Amino acid sequence: MARYTVKQVAQMARVSIRALHHYDQIGLLKPAHTGENGYRYYGREELLRLQQILIHRALDIPLAEIGAILDDPRFDRLTALEGQRTRVTEQADRLASMLRTIDRTIAELKGDRAMKDADLYSGVIDPQKQAEYEAWLEEKYGPEIKPEIDASRGKMDGLSEDERRAMMDELKSIEEGIAEGLRKGIPPQSHALDPMIARHRDWVQASWGRSAPVSAYAGLADVYLAHPDFVARYESIETGFAEYLATAMRSWAGRQE
DSSP states (O other), rough: OOOEEEHHHHHHHTOOOHEEEEEEHHHSEEEEEEEETOEEOOOOHHHHHHHHHHHHHTOOOOOHHHHHHHHSSSSSSSHHHHHHHHHHHHHHHHHHHHHHHHHHHHOOOOOOOOOGGGGGGGGTTTHHHOOOOOHHHHHHHOOGGGHHHHHHHHHHHHHHHHHHHHHHHHHHHHHHHHHHHHTTTTTTTTTGGGGHHHHHHHHHHHTEEEEEEEHHHHHHHHOOOHHHHHHHHHHHHSSSSHHHHHHHHHHHHHHHO
């Protein structure tokens, strides 16, 4: 049976020798045996375990969790690989779609072809990310929010491609209208923003598939500021827009009571 040194495994797996030493120190990947010369030697079983470590890391699972997963008596390598294949295939499909979107956007910016606004987001929304957001909302606001999440997802899933595109076009128009207020120096508490904020609330109600009470709409502003991904999204529209939008939403809601 083949035996490999740390250097050979590092070269084969394209990881650093330091990483392998660290995995050994924390008990994540022990060598098959250590020779009298002090060299660590790895066999086929260790190579397969390292493969699982690297796959889990590529799927953004922390090292602390990987050890528990692999050492669980119920862990089955074949089942794990089949599940990982499904997950990677889904990601590959999404990335392929994202690549097409990038290429089409580049072509449009070069003047080679036109592109619909809603198509800018094709393949960009990650279903896994969406699931993470939903889990984050449940953790932050409790299990009682799950029916609302399910209703919202059901509403969006039931839309046709044209309906979804129309909704995204409307959202972009609304956000640009509110951001223009920021660019012009209009205070977020100003009544001048009321028409746009009212449209934004209407859009939220449409996406939720139900009425959004004023208090719930105001609470949504807290959600926008609580998650870094939401903040990053709004800051990409205009610097300071995350706080500006949240303040405008709360101010509008306060005037409705």
